[in-house]
Structure formats: structure tokens, C-alpha cells
Amino acid sequence: MFTFDQLAGFIAVAEELHFGRAAERLNMTQPPLSRQIQKLEKAIGTELLERDNRKVQLTPAGGAFLEEAKRLMALAARAPVTARRIATGRSGVLRIGFTAASGFSILGPLLEEVAEIIPDVDVDLQELVTGEQIEGLLTGRLDLGLARPPFDRDTFDSHLLYREAMMLAVPEGHRLARLTRPVEDADFKDEPLIMHSPTKATYFYDLVVKLLPIQHANVVHTVSQVLTMVSLVAARRGVAFVPHSATLLGLKGVEFLPIAGMDTEQPVELHAIWNRKLENPALRRLLQDLEFRAE
Amino acid sequence: MFTFDQLAGFIAVAEELHFGRAAERLNMTQPPLSRQIQKLEKAIGTELLERDNRKVQLTPAGGAFLEEAKRLMALAARAPVTARRIATGRSGVLRIGFTAASGFSILGPLLEEVAEIIPDVDVDLQELVTGEQIEGLLTGRLDLGLARPPFDRDTFDSHLLYREAMMLAVPEGHRLARLTRPVEDADFKDEPLIMHSPTKATYFYDLVVKLLPIQHANVVHTVSQVLTMVSLVAARRGVAFVPHSATLLGLKGVEFLPIAGMDTEQPVELHAIWNRKLENPALRRLLQDLEFRAE
């Protein structure tokens, strides 16, 4: 195998067509350069330069090899730069998970900030429910999640991005939609209810149960995604408690009503979460510049 | 700058994620391999591998650099092969010049042979008159010419490809076309004549003057290319002496008549010619396999 020094030597001689000048350019003397080229030719297995004792010229093989040699040197020069850029988080890939609902509220502005802070980093977006995001962050398939509590504070660090109110989603023209005041507990105590799954949407389930007097006998469906929930409301299957950002889904046939107390309280939280052992330099740089470390 | 050995070492460790096994794969011991990687990292300017004393894993920068390293090694492995292929004439470029007339006769079959003998060589075809071909062969812009004598036998080697008769081209329906015997000297002594240029088509000019009793007073045009000549005949400007291969041009409005004696004599020669100092290995191989050296 040849060496990079031999390639550099060959390129210099091929361009100067003169061993002495090429040696000067390489800050060395002519004899070792001659031997370098000889070794290179031996390694390649063919003559690259035709030298009669007066002049030097490229053989056809030498001409082709010159191209390859230049490509090699260029690649060799670029590779460390790329590596350093990635190590310092200025380049690379950032894999962000987000829930369907967060996609309609915070994701857009967040991506704008990301593009500003680390413009050369490719962002890989994946719509995932909170549980899948946690899993992804643990196994390293994901760098940053936009998810809801709870999560293990020892493994994950987080930053509260967003608080919002809970709303009551009702079918268009529903009797409650005619109210001019916020909905109160008594208003929905007899309504058929589309409820969050206690296993797959634990956060919403617990939140609703904690904050509102739910009649479990009224539950007609149990679903895990807010989008599904709103679709079922549109299909007049019942009413549902959804985060304010669900209003941004733009589905026809649904109205969203404020619930008494919720507008000030805004109990629904969305967090940016990440694995404490920051393995992706791009994420490290992003968090630094977003000043997310203080929490 | 790093070395190819360091790259190979890094690739092995990155793939095995274990210094000992990687060293084994490289037929060396573990300690120098460790130092190799350290030097590589120092040369790159960033950590490529994360090793706690229990396990080894790639950093993001290391992952990216692994790709580059593999590309470099692949390129480095291919370059000498390419160079050797070119040096042995099995790859590369062969630049062939040809005259318009030869393009209609011998060029096709010749290219078929070329494709058979050196299939991976790119053929670069250029339509040039004999003089331009000579020039190209001298300056190295051309490897092989299909041209007509004379040329300098000291500089050029050649091989007679083709002999052909001279024909008389006449406009369609011309009185001589009604003859049932070959045309004789007396038949065209009063015909308006389209003649070869004595400077740009020396070969044909000399040949015609030598073989036939030309009335120079009859010359109405002097042209350098056979195609032009035949076009002028079709335009009824006169008659012309052209090589038999001109019949292959397929122009309408022209008839080609045999000339007494010419059918046996076939005085028009087409040669393959090349510079004796064979600089293109592909040409050397072609000539060997075509057995053109004997002449």
C-alpha cells in the first residue's frame, strides 16, 4: 500500500513535471522524493511518470492516477473537518420525537429555533406517543422528545415548553355549545364521554380524573390519541376532554368549549425531554443555546 | 496527516468495537493498535471512539469518520487497479481520426474490431482531413488516423487497410451513364470537371493527375472533400473522380461509372497510421491484436 506522502509527492511532481521544484514545494530535498515516487510506482505496479534525464512527463496511467490521487487527498482533507464539525455539534443529525398534538402547536416554532441555532444539522422528525419517545430516548434512537409527564427524572432531563388549558370538545350544534359561560361540572355529568386510555394515554387520563368529576359509566370509547378522540366527537359519539392545542387540528363538525377554571390554571404540560447522558453533540449545542439547562 | 494504516486500524476497531479482536484481524498486537488510534484521533482533532475500560463505542464524529475512512480505503484500493488497466491498454481512451469518405467504408467494421479487442476503452472519434490527422498524431491529440498517403515514414507507422477503384461521378441521366462499357479517357475530355484541391486534397489530386489525362481548362470547381464534390455533381455542375466508397454516401441524383482499368488496379489507398512512439497503451494493445505491426 502507498502512503499519503507518496501521493502528495506524486501530485507535486506531476504538476511541476520537475523533481527539484516539486521537492522544493514539499519542503524536502530531491533524492528522497525520487525514491518516494519509485516506491509509489512499485506499489501501484506500473510506471506513472516517464523521465528521460532531461524531462518528466505523465504516462496515461499516471494521468489517470493523478486524478485519483487528488480525489484521495481532497477526501482525506475533508474527512477530519466533517468529524470535527459533528463533534462540536455544528453538523450531524438530530432526531426529534413529537406527539401528534404537539405537532400542531409548539413543533413549528421549535424547528425554526433549531434551524437558527444549528443550521447545518439535519433534523429527523418522528411522530411518536410519549411512551415510544421514552423508549427511543433510552435506546438512543431519539435525541429529543416533545412529550408529557411523567418520566424518570434520574435518566431524563427536561424543560417545560408549554402549558395549556383543557377544553371540552362537543359535536357541532351541541346543546352545551349554546352556553355563554364556561362549562361546569354539572353540565357534562350525563353526557356520553370519549375517554383517554388509562394505559396508553396515562397522562391525560390521570389529569382528567384528577381535575374533573368523571362518571365512568358514561364512557363510550377509550382511545389513546387526541386526533382519534376529536374525530369521534365529530362523528357525534360523545364529548371529550382535550388539550387546547386540539383546536388547531382544524377538524369540521367539532366545537371546543372552555371549562370553568381551566383557562387560568392551564394544567396540561408539554415538555422537551432528553437523556441526561447527552450523546449527540448537536443536541448539547442546541440545549446550551436554548438555555434549557436551567430547570 | 493520518496514514492508511491508521485508517485501517480505525475501521477494524470501529467494526469490532474491541481493540484485541481488531488487532488480531490486522495481524498485529493490541498495544500498537491503541497508539495508532490515539495518533489518528490527535491528527483528526477529535475523539472517534469512546472507551471506558470495559467497552468501546463510536462517537457521532467517529461514526461519520468511519464512512469517510471506508470510502478512502475503497478509493485507494481501486486507484492502482485503474492505473494498471490503463497501463496495459485494457482501459482508457483511444482517439481515432477519420476522413469523411472512410467513415462510410472501413470505420464501422474497424470499430467493431476495436470493441472486441479492447471493450473497456472509450473511443473518441473525430472527422478530420488527412492533414489535420497528421497534425493531431504529431501533437498527441490523436492516437490513430484513417488517412491517405503520403506521410512521413520515419515518424509514422502504418497499415494498408483498404484499396479501392476510382469512379467517375456523373449527374443522373448524364449521357455517359448510358454507356455499357467502362468510361475511357476520351469520354470525359470535354466534360466540365470538379477537381480535388491540389493543396488540401493532395493525395487525390496527385492520383488523378497521374492516372488520367486531365484537361485543366475543364475544371469548374476545386474542392477538398469528397462529399462536397459529389454534392456538386448532383447539382449538375460537372463530373468528378471519386473513390469507390463515395457510392456509399447515398446521395440522390448521382451515378457512379467504372473507369477503364481502375476496377483491377484499385489505386486509392486508405491507411491506418500512428505515431511510432506509441504512447497510448490501448493503441499498443489494439495494434498487437490486429497484427498491424507487420508491414
Place this chain on the structure above:
DNA sequence: AAACATGATGCCTTTCGGGTATTACTCGAT
């Protein structure tokens, strides 16, 4: 024919890379 230019070769010194032996550290088992 002599002087010059240029690439190759001989010889010496220094540098560098690999091998063996050993160390330092971590993890898992007892």
C-alpha cells in the same frame, strides 16, 4: 569538448512503528 541540468544512487542519522512485558482500571463473582 566542457559546463550545466537533472534524476538516480550510496551512505549516514534520526524517526517511527511494532513487539513483549507490564500497569491501571472496571466489573462480576465469591
Place this chain on the structure above:
DNA sequence: ATCGAGTAATACCCGAAAGGCATCATGTTT
């Protein structure tokens, strides 16, 4: 808590390789 196994890093030595200087061989110019 201690010991042993596993693994990467370090110390030290030796031989190969690379570079520099002096010189040679050869072809060109005057």
C-alpha cells in the same frame, strides 16, 4: 469487601524506513 478476569493504556526495546548530504550518470547546450 475482596479477588480475579478482561481490556485498554503505558514503558521499553529493536529493526525498518525516511530524510538529508554527497556523489554519480546521462543527456543538453554552448
